[in-house]
Amino acid sequence: MANVVITGGAGFLGARLARDLLAAGSLDVAGDGERPLSRVTLLDRVAAPPDLAASDRVTVAEGDLAGLVAPGQAGRYALAGADVVFHLAAAVSGECETDFDLGIRANLHATEALFAACRAVGTIPLVVFSSSIAVFGGSPELPLPAVVEDRTLPNPQTSYGIQKFIGEQLLADYTRKGFLRGRSIRLMTVSVRPGRPNAAASGFMSGIIREPLAGQRAVCPVDPAAEVALASPARAIEALRCAVTSPDDVWGGRTAVTMPGLTVTVGDMVAALAQVAGPEVTSLIDWVPDPAVAGMVSGWAAHFHSDRAARLGLAPDPDFTSIIRKHLADTQPR
Numbered sequence: 001m002a003n004v005v006i007t008g009g010a011g012f013l014g015a016r017l018a019r020d021l022l023a024a025g026s027l028d029v030a031g032d033g034e035r036p037l038s039r040v041t042l043l044d045r046v047a048a049p050p051d052l053a054a055s056d057r058v059t060v061a062e063g064d065l066a067g068l069v070a071p072g073q074a075g076r077y078a079l080a081g082a083d084v085v086f087h088l089a090a091a092v093s094g095e096c097e098t099d100f101d102l103g104i105r106a107n108l109h110a111t112e113a114l115f116a117a118c119r120a121v122g123t124i125p126l127v128v129f130s131s132s133i134a135v136f137g138g139s140p141e142l143p144l145p146a147v148v149e150d151r152t153l154p155n156p157q158t159s160y161g162i163q164k165f166i167g168e169q170l171l172a173d174y175t176r177k178g179f180l181r182g183r184s185i186r187l188m189t190v191s192v193r194p195g196r197p198n199a200a201a202s203g204f205m206s207g208i209i210r211e212p213l214a215g216q217r218a219v220c221p222v223d224p225a226a227e228v229a230l231a232s233p234a235r236a237i238e239a240l241r242c243a244v245t246s247p248d249d250v251w252g253g254r255t256a257v258t259m260p261g262l263t264v265t266v267g268d269m270v271a272a273l274a275q276v277a278g279p280e281v282t283s284l285i286d287w288v289p290d291p292a293v294a295g296m297v298s299g300w301a302a303h304f305h306s307d308r309a310a311r312l313g314l315a316p317d318p319d320f321t322s323i324i325r326k327h328l329a330d331t332q333p334r
C-alpha cells in the first residue's frame with residue numbers, strides 16, 4: 001500500500017495532484033512497483049476542495065503547517081504512516097516580496113519543521129520538494145547565462161527564490177544524513193493557472209489568457225517581445241509524479257532537477273490565443289507597461305536545457321496553442 005501526504009494540498013497544484021493520484025489508484029515509489037494508494041492526507045491552512053474532502057480515501061488536516069506537524073498533532077500522525085510526502089505548501093513570489101516575514105515563516109520555518117518531523121517519525125519517507133526556477137537569476141558578479149543548464153549555479157534574486165534554494169539544500173542534507181529520501185524538482189511557471197488571480201509576480205502569464213477566455217479584460221504589463229519559460233499544469237504534475245516514481249539511480253543524486261520548459265514570447269502567447277479563440281478575445285488585453293514587472297521578467301531565465309529531466313523522460317509542452325486548448329477542455333462545463 002502507498003500512503004501519501006500533500007502539504008499545500010488545498011492549493012492549485014496540490015489539489016490537482018491529489019485528484020490525479022486518486023484517479024490512478026496506485027503509485028510506484030522509486031521504481032519498486034505499483035502499490036495501491038491507501039490514503040492521501042492533505043495538510044493546508046485553508047479548507048480542501050469539497051470533492052477531495054468528501055473522498056473516503058482522503059484525510060484533511062487544516063492549519064499552519066509548522067503547527068500541524070508538531071508532536072501530537074494530526075500532521076505528525078499522518079507523516080508517521082506516510083511512504084511519500086509532497087511538500088507544496090508555500091507563500092507565492094509576490095507575497096514573499098511584499099511581506100518578508102510571511103515568506104520566512106511559510107517557506108523557511110514551515111519547511112524546516114516538516115523535514116524535522118519527517119526525521120522524527122523515523123520511517124525515512126520519500127519527500128518531494130516543489131522548488132522553482134526562481135532559484136535562477138543574475139547579478140553583476142554572476143550573470144545569468146543565455147541557457148540555464150543542470151550545472152548552472154542558482155543565484156536567486158528574490159526572497160522566494162532564496163527560500164526555495166534553502167529548501168533544496170536542506171532537503172539534500174537531510175537525505176545525505178539518511179533522515180529521509182529527498183528529491184527537489186524545480187517547477188516552471190505554470191500557465192494556464194485556472195481560477196482567480198494570485199499574488200505571483202508571474203500571474204500575468206495566466207491572466208492574459210484566462211481572463212479574456214472568460215470574457216473579461218486583462219492587463220499585460222510587459223512588452224510582446226518579452227521571453228518567458230512555462231509549463232502546463234499537466235506537465236507540472238507529471239514532473240512531481242516523476243520525482244516519486246523514478247528509481248534512485250535514474251533520479252541521479254541529491255541536487256535538484258529542473259523540469260523542462262517551453263520558451264515563448266508574450267507575443268507568441270497572445271498570437272496562440274488569437275488562433276484558438278479569435279481576435280475578438282485578444283482585443284480584451286490591455287497593454288499597460290509596468291516597469292517594475294517588466295524589470296523582474298527581464299531578469300528571469302527563459303531558456304533551459306535539462307539533460308537530467310530529459311533522461312527522466314520529461315519533455316516540454318509542444319506549443320502554447322495545445323496548452324490553451326487543454327485549459328479550455330479542463331475548465332469548460334461538460
Ligand SMILES: NC(=O)c1ccc[n+]([C@@H]2O[C@H](COP(=O)([O-])OP(=O)(O)OC[C@H]3O[C@@H](n4cnc5c(N)ncnc54)[C@H](O)[C@@H]3O)[C@@H](O)[C@H]2O)c1
Nearest residue numbers: 008011012013044045064065088089090130132187189190
Ligand atoms: N504554480 C506555479 O507556477 C509554480 C511554479 C514554481 C513552483 N511552484 C511551487 O509549487 C507549489 C504549489 O504551487 P501552487 O501554484 O499550487 O500554489 P498555491 O498557492 O495554489 O497552493 C499553495 C498552498 O499552500 C498553502 N499554504 C501556504 N502556506 C502554508 C502554511 N504555512 N501552512 C499550511 N498551508 C500553507 C496555501 O493555503 C495553498 O493552499 C508551491 O510550493 C510553489 O512555490 C509553483
